[in-house]
Amino acid sequence: MLWLLTLALWLPGLGNLPLRDWDEGRVATVARSTTNLLPMKWQQAYLNKPPGLHAPIGQLIRSHGENETLVRLLPALLSSLAVPLIVLLRRALGGAHKNRKALLAGVVLMTLLPMARHGRxxxxxxxxxxxxxxxxxxxxxxxxxxxxxxxxxxxGSGVLLLKPPALLGLALIALIVGGRSSWPRWRGWITLVLGLLPGLAWHLWHWSVRGSDALLMWGGQGLARLTSSIGDGHGWWTPWVEVLEGGWPWLLLLPIGLRWAWGHRRQSAGRWELGLFIGSAALVLPLRTQLPWYSHLLWPPLALLCAEGLTQLLDSGAPHWVTRCWQALGFGLSLAGLGTLVIREPQLPGLSLLLAGFGLLLGGQVIRHPQPQRRRRGLGILVIAWSLALLALWHSRLWLWELNESWDPRPVAAQVRALPANASVWLQGPTRPSLGWYAGRNLQRYRKSESPETPFWLVSNKRMPGCLLNHDPVAGDWKLWRCQ
Incomplete structure (x- = not known):
């Protein structure tokens, strides 16, 4: 039931915004180019990542058509499985009230904005x-x-077919946190190896076909991120900002959960929750290449710990500072939402702010009630209002905000698609993988020193000497020019 609620919360509005750069545009392009288990990008070998997700997305869009909803559907479905899986994990860790804590961990993970947003x-x-x-x-x-x-x-095979080096860290966490006493018996090791065979077999086959180039996804595009900055990476502060920005409203419960886990560190649940939190932080924080979605691994351990704090809050109504902070935040969000609705600014998610503020105000007040049943009702109010706020956010234009989203590539891409197949089309300015995806061709990066001698087309936001504007200009700064 919780998984069905997650689907109802995460899936609406999947296709209401264009694919985002970098990763969405690149993933869609590789998915379109990969017709077998050898990942390709346009007509060249793609050595960045295995085809574990690209290949099935490619099959889906070839069978049912190319659109944003279909490109995002399979990743969203697979991401949503994290919610029932965290429930199963928390139950397996045992301890008092394990079923209730497992349910609360699933609710927390389901309603975290970064989990829902990046999961889509x-x-x-x-x-x-x-x-x-x-x-x-x-x-x-x-x-x-x-x-x-x-x-x-x-x-483990799934990780090997997504981001291979991550398996080393995830397996190390399990080995260390569980301890020698939790290692499987000999029959368990056999079934473990059987499960790993598909992932290992693909990498051996890939190495036999592409030779030493196949090691790039382990080294240059994998472990090298620990020692050097690759591409357009952000600074070391990125995961800290992501946690402070996206952990609401549950982030206030984290100190309570950490205190509980430390006090129960000799028990399975406390040891695993602390170990997963520290281990995931050790995987994410040292990376020299930092992007907002690299902190995604931090959310499940954070949800487990916040569920411990939420359990204490429901049992005793304390500490009161948590609910007071929720109410203060709710008051601020409500004012912001009302102001946005009054000025009728369509670019701002006023309804989403208003719903979230209402849920924090009323839910925080009811959770402080001395009767446990009323406190549970207050949590229900908060969760429902926050979920409705997320649904309202999906229907605004602000649920995607990273990186190169300064212009919509679809209008210009439609003009490029109308050009002859042999037309020479170049791009001046920042690389846009999504522009190439929508245009259906690999756009070459324009440099004046490499300007072709024959007439060519140029996508640019600047007036180019010797170039004429396309007969059907599109709205916005970026346009298609025909140049001599």
Whole structure:
């Protein structure tokens, strides 16, 4: 039921905004070019990532047509599995009230804005989170039920077909946190290896076909991110900003959860929750290449710890400072939402702000009630209002805001598609993988020193000497020019 609620919350409005750069445009382009298990980008070998997600997306769009909803659908479905998987994991960790804490962990993870927002995108990170949770759950259960180790192995294959170097860190967390006493018995090791075979077999085959180039996704595009900045990476502060920006409203419960986990560190649940939190931070924080979605691995451990704090809040109504902060935040959000609706600014999500503020105001007030039943009702009010706020956000134009979203590539791309197949089309300015996806061709980066001698077409936001504007100009600064 919680998974169905997650789908109802995460799937609406998947296709109401164009594909985002970089990753969505690149993932869609590779998916279109990959017709077998060898990843391709246009007519060249793609050595950045395995085709674990690209290949099925490509099959889907070839069968049913190219549009944003279909490109994002499979990643969104796989990402949403993280919610039921965190429930299974928390149950497996045991302890008092394990079922209630598992349910609360799922609710927290389901309503975290970054989990829902990045999970809806055509990217690998949401699926990677689901694989990591399946791996840890299978490992926790493997000693008592050897067949569960097969799930851990299958999850390991999934990681190998998404971001191979991540398996080293995820497996190390399981080995260290669980300790020697949690390792599976010999039958568990056999089923674990059986689950890993598909991922290992693909990498061996890829190496046999492409030779040493196949190692790039392990080294230059994998482990090298620990030691150097690759591409348009952000600074070291990025994951900290993401947690402070996206952890609401549950982030205030994290100190309570950490205190609980430390106090129960000798028990399975406390040890695993602390270990997963520290281990995931150790995987994310040292990266020299930082992008907003790299912090995605932090959300499940954070949800587990916040569920412990939420359990204490529902049981005792304390600490009161949490609900007071929720009410103060709700008051501010409500004012912002009302102001946005009054000035009728269509670019701002006024309804979303108003719903979130109402939920925090009323829910925070009811959670402070001395009767436990009323406190649970207050949590229901907060969760429902916050979920409605997320649904309202999906129907605004602001649920995507990273990187190169300064202009919509679709109008210009439609003009490029209308050109003859042999037309020479160049791009001046920042590279836009999504522009190439919508245009249906690989646009070459324009440099004056490499200007072709024959007439060519140029996508640019500047007036180019010797170039004529296309007969049917599109709105916006970026236009298609014909140049001599």
């Amino acid at each position: 995108l055509a990217m690998l990170d949401g699926t990677l989170v689901s694989c990591s949770l399946l791996l840890w759950w299978g490992w926790v259960r493997s000693r008592e039920q050897p067949l569960r180790a097969l799930a851990a192995g299958v999850a």
